[in-house]
Amino acid sequence: MTLRRAAIVSPIRTAVGKFGGSLAALNAGDLGAVILKALMERTKIDPARVDDVVFSQGYANGEAPAVGRWAWLAAGLPIEVPGYQLDRRCGSGLQAIVNAAQMIQTGMSDVVVAGGVESMSNVEYYTTEGRRGARAGGMMLHDRLTRGRLMSQPIERFGVISGMIETAENLARDYQITRQASDAYAVRSHQRAAAAWKNGLFDDELVEVPVPQRKGEPVMFKHDEGYRSDATLESLGALKAIEAKTIPGAVVTAGNASQQNDAAAACLVVAEDKLDELGLTPIAYFHSAAAAGCEPSRMGIGPVPAVERLFGRTGLKWKDIDVVELNEAFAPQVLAVLKGWGWSDTDSRHDILNVNGSGISLGHPIGATGGRILANLTRELVRRDAKYGLETMCIGGGQGVAAVFERAA
DSSP: OOOOOEEEEEEEEEOOEETTSTTTTSOHHHHHHHHHHHHHHHHOOOGGGOOEEEEEOSSOOTTSSSHHHHHHHHTTOOTTSOEEEEOBTBTHHHHHHHHHHHHHHTTSOSEEEEEEEEEGGGOOEEOSSSSSOOSSSOOOOEEHHHHHHHTSSOHHHHOOOOOHHHHHHHHHHHTTOOHHHHHHHHHHHHHHHHHHHHTTTTGGGEEOEEEOOSSSSOEEEOSOSSOOTTOOHHHHHTSOOTTTTTSTTOOOOTTSBOOOEEEEEEEEEEEGGGHHHHTOOOSEEEEEEEEEEOOGGGGGGTHHHHHHHHHHHHOOOGGGOSEEEEOOSBHHHHHHHHHHHTOOTTOGGGGGBSBTBOTTTTOOOHHHHHHHHHHHHHHHHHHHTOSEEEEEEEETTTEEEEEEEEEOO
16 A cells, blocks of 8 residues: 655644643633634635544543544534544654544545644642542542653552652763753753744744633733743752752752643644645645653653654654754753764754754643644744754653654645
8 A cells, every 4th residue: 555645734833821821711622622723714624624633632631521522623613523632641742643644644534633732720630539439538639730740650660750850850860961051951942932932933833812801802822921031041040959859969940841831733634635626735744753662760761762763764864854853841851862862062963953942941731742843843944945854752651752744845
């Protein structure tokens, strides 16, 4: 069977909201509906031509199950179009795009919406004790955000890993990553995000979100809330390491780690032979992808085996890659990955890495991150008249995922 090419059309995103910030008034399902409605309006495609909706969410809940389907219906779109939800933790958004591309390549579908959403501000508390009832006393309520990080791997096999910060500290120790190097990298991320905003580099990919108010008309949300244009080595260096009391020489701070965020992102993935019929112009094509596992206690190193596997299967090499987007879970994690890739501190490839900021500055709304990155990566390929862009990220529980996209000619 000959595989069809999967075209990426109109990757868009909302601005990224802070935890408890401007987007906290919208739950994940409603935020997903906003991006889906905007995608249909921007592409002008007949929504009935969509074969499926693949949406990712890292912190799902019962208020909007199968969020791809739920958000599609909430957007007032045709009930005949199905949808589902997937979770590969931090890699969920990219995995949704990969899944959609595979559906196109194999002929299962002609047009698929791929994307993701996260409302970390509205992640619920839950109990595992309520179904059978309690004879007396109270019940434990778990915060799904913190509990999900603790339970990312079976404790029976791997012991207790307190969370993702611990895994980043492990990499800092393994790869001799210093606090100063971590802060310097974080400053660069914030500066690049601020410069991108100043130069209008996000304008084309952004969708405004109407945020309901208690009184009056909705307020339009259209600007990333998390980046710090005034970040300096001095200001970040003044922050205390989060695990300072439990980990000697800890380096991870609130200033050099990714944020908890709210956002949504989506695109069309379309069979190449259907583009003309549908009047669609692609910005890129899906080229290839791979995922790999690693030790959960060193989950941040996941992009190293994932990219190695991807290159091994495709024959691509670093010299073929024009733009790299490595999601910034933590600054020491990024720096460890770069060492794992064999990049030196003075490597010229730093100039093509996260050129407009990433998770530390722009945020990491888990299910939406893959789509947020794709929206900017593909436009950066166009701006540079470049060919191949690499998107990769580490994943809680010990995984990495990577994909290559090729600019449409």
